Amino acid sequence: MSLDLLILGAGVNGLLSALQLALEGLRVGVVERGEPGRESTWAGAGILSPLLPWDYGREVNALCARGVALWPEWIETLRDVGGIDPEYAVSGMLALSVPQCDHILAWCRAQGWRAQAAESAPAGLNVADANGIWLPDVAQVRNPRLARALVAACQEAGVRIWSNTAALGWSLSDVRIEALRSTAGELRAERYVVCAGAWSQALLPEAGTADIQPVRGQILLFGVEPGLLPCIVYRDGRYLVPRRDGLILAGSTLERVGFDKSTTQEAGEALREFARELLPGLRHAKPVQHWAGLRPGSPDNIPTVSVHPHIENLYLNSGQFRYGVTMAPACAELLCDLVMGREPALDAGPYRWRAAG
Numbered sequence: 285m286s287l288d289l290l291i292l293g294a295g296v297n298g299l300l301s302a303l304q305l306a307l308e309g310l311r312v313g314v315v316e317r318g319e320p321g322r323e324s325t326w327a328g329a330g331i332l333s334p335l336l337p338w339d340y341g342r343e344v345n346a347l348c349a350r351g352v353a354l355w356p357e358w359i360e361t362l363r364d365v366g367g368i369d370p371e372y373a374v375s376g377m378l379a380l381s382v383p384q385c386d387h388i389l390a391w392c393r394a395q396g397w398r399a400q401a402a403e404s405a406p407a408g409l410n411v412a413d414a415n416g417i418w419l420p421d422v423a424q425v426r427n428p429r430l431a432r433a434l435v436a437a438c439q440e441a442g443v444r445i446w447s448n449t450a451a452l453g454w455s456l457s458d459v460r461i462e463a464l465r466s467t468a469g470e471l472r473a474e475r476y477v478v479c480a481g482a483w484s485q486a487l488l489p490e491a492g493t494a495d496i497q498p499v500r501g502q503i504l505l506f507g508v509e510p511g512l513l514p515c516i517v518y519r520d521g522r523y524l525v526p527r528r529d530g531l532i533l534a535g536s537t538l539e540r541v542g543f544d545k546s547t548t549q550e551a552g553e554a555l556r557e558f559a560r561e562l563l564p565g566l567r568h569a570k571p572v573q574h575w576a577g578l579r580p581g582s583p584d585n586i587p588t589v590s591v592h593p594h595i596e597n598l599y600l601n602s603g604q605f606r607y608g609v610t611m612a613p614a615c616a617e618l619l620c621d622l623v624m625g626r627e628p629a630l631d632a633g634p635y636r637w638r639a640a641g
């Protein structure tokens with residue numbers, strides 16, 4: 285099979301890029317070291333918003349806002365093409381203990397994020413202070429279902445996925461990649477895209493830098509009756525996310541510990557304490573699962589979505605860090621515009637790949 289494009293990594297960024305390019309008529313393949321969608325994309329909380337928008341610069345918010353705007357149509361496509369529902373829901377988010385609420389509300393108005401002072405909190409929450417901001421448009425997806433929906437839709441759209449196949453290195457000639465060396469042998473395409481999340485850096489040829497480092501995040505899961513918590517709640521860097529069936533995620537940590545994906549007792553206890561203090565209804569609920577994932581960390585949370593500075597048929601779409609699910613549609617769109625030679629919908633400048641210093 286002759287490929288127009290080969291993508292390395294089957295997380296949300298690799299799979300959504302593959303799907304968009306395949307739907308545009310390209311012959312696309314994806315090489316995945318393990319099972320598709322089982323790394324950061326599986327481990328995340330699925331909140332479709334920055335935490336919190338006013339803490340980030342224009343480069344992050346532009347991709348997040350575009351991603352948020354594009355997700356509803358992608359959800360329809362995933363249901364129609366692949367037949368799996370990723371459980372997208374606009375549940376809203378209550379941000380608590382926000383300093384300078386008036387200033388932040390003015391910022392939200394100016395930036396077009398709908399927000400209002402929270403006059404009351406949902407019953408059952410232990411809210412110590414009145415400084416709450418209600419963000420009614422914040423949505424969520426259920427990560428493992430999203431990953432399965434993406435795989436199914438990719439397969440329906442004709443994307444060839446090589447699971448349990450690791451990318452090993454490149455056969456390079458001057459300014460072009462000739463082939464990818466992988467555990468399944470040499471794979472050839474016209475163009476190549478690295479979407480390998482926290483592992484992207486190691487797969488890049490030396491001539492282009494991209495400062496992408498793993499940042500571990502741990503989540504604790506509670507199982508209760510549906511309805512205990514109606515919306516996402518955020519306080520002091522942590523959050524609770526209620527799923528449709530009563531599961532509640534308490535997250536997360538930000539740890540720079542290399543490629544160590546283990547969970548720790550200390551983080552589990554801290555997350556349990558946070559969850560039970562904020563939502564006393566969890567006091568008698570036992571955590572049912574505790575996991576960790578590695579985010580593709582980047583400086584200022586700004587990803588690289590760009591062609592390589594010297595190698596004309598190599599692209600990178602990685603470094604989405606804390607907001608890889610939120611940003612994925614915007615990054616896939618930008619990548620697609622670059623590959624197809626179209627004027628990008630967003631200013632591509634901030635996401636350009638820089639040559640090695």
Ligand SMILES: Cc1cc2nc3c(=O)[nH]c(=O)nc-3n(C[C@H](O)[C@H](O)[C@H](O)COP(=O)(O)OP(=O)(O)OC[C@H]3O[C@@H](n4cnc5c(N)ncnc54)[C@H](O)[C@@H]3O)c2cc1C
Nearest residue numbers: 293295296297317325328329331451481501577608609610
């Ligand atoms: C605890 C936690 C909470 C989070 N919460 C949110 C949130 O609420 N909202 C949000 O938007 N984002 C959130 N994120 C971040 C988000 O999950 C990530 O930014 C996003 O999933 C990154 O997707 P990706 O496709 O770039 O990487 P990944 O999902 O990690 O996929 C990369 C893939 O590349 C594969 N790969 C690596 N090396 C090779 C190789 N040599 N050959 C072949 N394949 C390879 C890996 O196996 C993997 O499947 C969270 C992350 C964590 C860990």
